[in-house]
Amino acid sequence: METAIALRDVVKEFDGFRAVDGVSFEITKGGIFGLLGPNGAGKSTTIRMIIDIIRPDSGTIEVLGQSSHRNVRHNIGYLPEERGLYKKMKVLDMLEFLGTLTGATPRDARKESQQWLEKLSIADWAGKKIEELSKGMQQKIQFAAAVLGKPPILILDEPFSGMDPVNQNLFKDTILEINRQGTTIVFSTHQMETAERLCKEIALINKGKLVLSGTLAKVKGGFGKNSLLIEYEGDGAFLSALPGVAKVDAYGSYSEIRLDAGADPQAVFSAIAGRLRVSKFEVVAPTLHNIFIEMVGATATPVLERVGDA
């Protein structure tokens, strides 16, 4: 499989603080990749280094087989976490401008922008100023800006934040469609549910260090099928006290239970069958959410706003 982006031993320091500390991972071309981690883990700094806004202190970054410098700019579309649009500009003018920066002529850029506005069903707003738009609308504009010029790689930093479910779905479908056409998608997110549903590969970083990486299946396989998913009626408070149960993640009428190594799911089933009215009982691999909590939670510290990583 071809590699779209490869990081090797990348280090970036700000005032003696290591925002990114020896991170290495590869992103497969044509795939959907999730760069995961808590706030302040170094995700944004890593992305900024990939798109050559800042340069690493040491280590190498390759994009499409070439060093991540000037030549990489037209190959990556970027949706930043915070809105990066001129507030006073009109929507279509703004997109046209950003489109021209991918190498297109103003006319072509305008045409392509128009098409995207229609696709994202915001064509009626083309003549409005950015500042008149809602946050979700601005997010759509920002998304259109990222995909203009059909870059082979698309980096999306928290793309679903501030979107209602309908638009989240529209976004998801659009992203999957672009991916089917061959674009490599890179998500940066701390929403594990999103990553779990969309990503084929992930890298989890915490405090600037790579915690784990690989395909989602491989990562989950590493934790084994040691979890239970149960749906029930009744009070499940006693669950955590059962023998063989390591941890319970309860959501009212639904719980995710992680078992101790070597514990028998059948024994747990017998123990709860008489006490709760079980409507679903499934032996599964742990969710990404729980893997995340387990890997990060143990070392979680209050998040400090650091230079270079918003």
Add this chain to the structure above:
Amino acid sequence: MHNILMILRREYRERVTKKSFWVGAVVLPVFLGGLIVGSILLAGFQGEKQRHVALVDATGEIAPAAGSKLTGEKLKDGRPMWIVEQVPVVGSVDETRKKLSPRVLSKDLFGVITIGPDVNAENNFNFYGLNVSDIGATMDLRNALHESVVANRLKNSQLSIDQKTLDALTKRIDLETFQESATGGATKKGFLQAYFATFGFVILMFMSLLLYGVAMLRGVLEEKSTRVMEVLLGSVTPNELMTGKILGIGLVGLTQMLIYMVTVGAVRTIILVKMSGADMGWVQDTLGPAKLAYFMVFFLLGYFFYTALFAAVGAVCNSEQEAQNMQQPLTFLLMIPYIMTFFFVRNPDHIVAVVMSMLPPFAPMIMFTRLMVGSVPVWQVALSLTLLIGSTWLVFRGAAKIFRIGILMYGKRPTIPEILRWARS
């Protein structure tokens, strides 16, 4: 190159379509130009009017001579400029004058001149009128009286002088001013007009440099605070971004200057046409193409020098407040030559003026001033331009580096040594 052009295009279009630009570019010069042309035309019209003046003379000796001198002055169409009415003194001079005041108030008379009995006493000559700020007219009256008094004194002295000799002796002189130039030949020049034209140009340069510098700073700050910068830097290099912005805003400035120059050209033409016959050599010279060319060259170079600096300042600031503080030193740097101009117009070859006209931050305004009011050796102009161009290039490169690092520094403001280290890196 494509990217620079596209950034330039956006900057230009966004700024030129703003209302504030048109207020600055069109309304202001039209208003100022209209004011200048209007006042000149107004002055011209007033000059064409015949004026009635009454003379009340207690001595009986001054008024006739002064009257004939005044009636001797002709308007352009050949009519006498002044119509003089000799009013005999009834009672006291003041009483006679008071009787005439209704005619002054009704504008039947431009004014009344009273001459007391003793020509050597203080406050002996007085003018009573509605309009006492018409310098041309009051000068005229004063000169006529002065000449008559001098003639009268001569006549009453022991020397016996006939009228013809008296006229010859008291004949008025005109002082004309010429400027020597190295190229040979002296140009006739009104110093006063040259001063004012120079001030006008320097004020224009100062305001524009400050205006576009601050526009640059705010633009960079906006891009930083809205994170547009991050999106842009995903597609273009910091160098391209800064170059595009500077050229774009520069083109806006150039457009504005062009509008100004056209206005100046129009004003010049109107003055020349309306005042044909009068001595308008100074207009040809002071507002001529050579001076406008000097202005454009020094304005543009100063523009690139200062905008690059303002861009660098914008890149290291994080908030409006911080930018306010950081732009102050630059504003001072701009104000020094601006203020000094007011001294140097009278003394363009003073050693301080010569030195300052060589120093890049001051050269645009100071060298321009020296070129406007004096004659500057060619080598000095060449040296000044060379230094200015060279340092602009250096500032541009340093600013681009500061820009590259500064625009992504959020949070902590860098110290001056840090900024200098970036500029050199």
